[in-house]
Amino acid sequence: MNPLRALGAASLGFLAATGRLTTFALVGIQHCVRPPIYPRLIGRQMIDIGYYSLPVVAMTTLFAGMVLALQSYTGFSRFAAEGAIPSVVVLSITRELSPVLAGLMIAGRIGAAMAAELGTMRVTEQIDALETLSTNPMKYLIAPRLIAGVTMLPLLVLIGDILGVFGGYLVSVYKLGFNEQVYLINSWNFVEAQDIVSGLVKAAVFGFLVALMGCYHGFHSRGGAQGVGAATTNAVVSASILILIANYLITELFFAT
């Protein structure tokens, strides 16, 4: 085939897919704010995303903080700059590591689960059945997941911030011989509201992206078990990539002057 033609077809396909995704997202958001809303379903999703993801996020950020302190020490000690470790840890954790790591973990945990659940509902005609029972699937299935994603991930990241800093503190104090008070005071003095806020904004955006990709791929899956499997993979991969892209864009928005 003519390579130009293939390129054209690919771009058209990409644009069409982007359009479908955007429409899906806008309709989903619309259903988040327009009644009726389903508090019971939102609550269930919040528990799923927020509560049950706590251990995963906690472990990830704790060890990220620990390894960060250790690595910084080996580098900084060459320049006798160990004193910068508390600030490096607290900034990296709140601005980048906590939101990105939590986002990626949630993409694997929640994005996949959403895609699999909705995909199964699609191929077993449960979504069709919803429509025949005068229930809008966008409102009943999608909106609660989007709301839970946007609200729960910032909470997780806030907890991740604390645990990440705590991980750095543990290693610095018990392994590297820092004074505990000096470490904490340094961390506290160095961090600014903007660092934490930018991390939480990222978290909200990542939470939205994970829920959106999980819902979108699950909702549009077709072709039985294999289709559901493909939807799950696509949800996790696309959510992860979008998280990294969004992370860069938001960082630029907050910190590039």
Place this chain on the structure above:
Amino acid sequence: MTDSKTPKIRLKDVHKSFGPKQILRGFSLDVMPQESVVIIGGSGTGKSVMLKCILGLLSPEQGEIEIDGQPTVHLSNADREEVNAKIGMLFQNAALFDSLPVWENVAFGLIQGKRMKRKLAHDIAIEKLAQVGLGADVGKMSPADLSGGMRKRVGLARAIAGDPDIIFFDEPTTGLDPIMGHVIDNLIVKCVKEVGATAISITHDMPSARRIADRMAMLYQGKVIWHGPVGQIDNSGNDYVDQFIHGSADGPIQMELLKL
């Protein structure tokens, strides 16, 4: 707005294809109020697709569908919800919500659609389950723990729970034992004759079809090739119908089988 002459459901020259595969090719059928029509036809000829077109789950690329005289092919979401509130549907594979217990499946339309109190909806659900021969203990179970026939009956209970004006039964007795099949047939007849619903059923079970139908229609190659009162099915004068109801391998309908 409806008088006795307006068909409850009217399909006019409906076409539906999936890619190059044409399924419905000019399907037309009128169903009068409080009539029970049974659609027969070979496996994979588009019977379930036809019901999904009426429900708006699939949109035909040509033709008209009217419910109570109102065209429904290009309805807005809100209007579609209103129309579907009048319709109960039993899916061929039941399509139960496996995140909800059985009773909540049955009560779903009452709680979500009609905004009924959960307690009241629960009691109605238990009553409907009893009508399809399932005890209150089944109500607490998860759909995943039911047998195929039980699932079908729960789907049936869900379809009739809201006392809908129009009910579609996609193979209501498939997978049931003969006695339970008979019970379900009686229930369908009761919904039409006593409650006054209009029903379209799909079945491959000819004795059952004869029990529940006022009228039968046969779908072949995307069109209704014969329809008439159930009493005339044996004298339809149509070779296709004859072959189908007697289930013989010889006749004008040739299955695409690999000759061994």
